[in-house]
Amino acid sequence: MKKQSIGVFDSGFGGLTVFKEIAKKMPQYNYIYLGDNARSPYGDCDFETVYQYTLSCVEWLFEQGCQLVVLACNTASAKALRSIQQNVLVEKYPHHRVLGVIRPTAEIIGNYTKTQHIGIMGTRGTVKSNSYALEIAHFYPDIKVFQQACPMWVPLIENNEHLSDKADAYVQAYIDELLIQNDKIDCILLACTHYPLLIPKIKKYLPSHISLVSQGSIIANSLADYLNRHSEIEQNIETKSEKLFFTTGDTLNFNTHATLFFEEEVNAKKAIIL
DSSP: OOOBEEEEEESSSTHHHHHHHHHHHOTTSOEEEEEOGGGOOOTTSOHHHHHHHHHHHHHHHHHTTEEEEEEOOHHHHHHTHHHIIIIIIHHHOTTOEEEOSHHHHHHHGGGGOSSSEEEEEEOHHHHHHTHHHHHHHHHOTTOEEEEEEOTTHHHHHHTTOTTSHHHHHHHHHHHHHHHTTOTTOOEEEEOSTTGGGGHHHHHHHSOTTSEEEOSHHHHHHHHHHHHHHOHHHHTTBOOSOOEEEEESSOHHHHHHHHHHHHSSOOOOEEOOOO
16 A cells, blocks of 8 residues: 555644644654635534535545544534544545544543533534533543633634734633633633634633643644554554645635644645535
């Protein structure tokens, strides 16, 4: 079999915060990142729309030579992953694998709380899906989960206003709305890969006893473990340390924003996906 790349997908820029940590932990592999910027954000889209968008991007990555694709997007993981794994892969791509970000996070979230009360901050789509609450209950039935949708956070970040004074009101408001649900919350999971860029603002309004969890290193560690356990996948991945970037949107705009997320210069090519 021809050597493959690891595919990393997101609806836009946020997945780059995950990809950054994956590439840092496993720099030897070849990667292809795809951002579906022309159709983002996914957060307020219905399940069927997210599924169709995600599937088209996953199949595009398969065509580029990715046997393994990571959905570095919480909304896609919540609304599309299960159907792709249980239906599409079984019927059309039995030798391909698609992984998400929700299960690996749920598996270890219990390590971050002492009170067994955690908060989830995400897009409307992720919160509405209830995917985190269900997945966490599977691993930690005693943990109580409180969720808060933060619809203004992604627009602030993508307009490069996340560190401006304008962002403070939205950051404080959503944190207050979450914490008022229960005073025992001692851990907050940022369940959107955009949100790490808001961490300086979030910490400004977060009580010091509450820990903040972002997903980049969690997903990177989980993927490394997966490859260790699945040598039939790992041995097919090219190890030339190449990173390719693609976007369905405007490449110049993508490169400008992507560099902020990836903390490295990015030069993307245009991907045409129908």
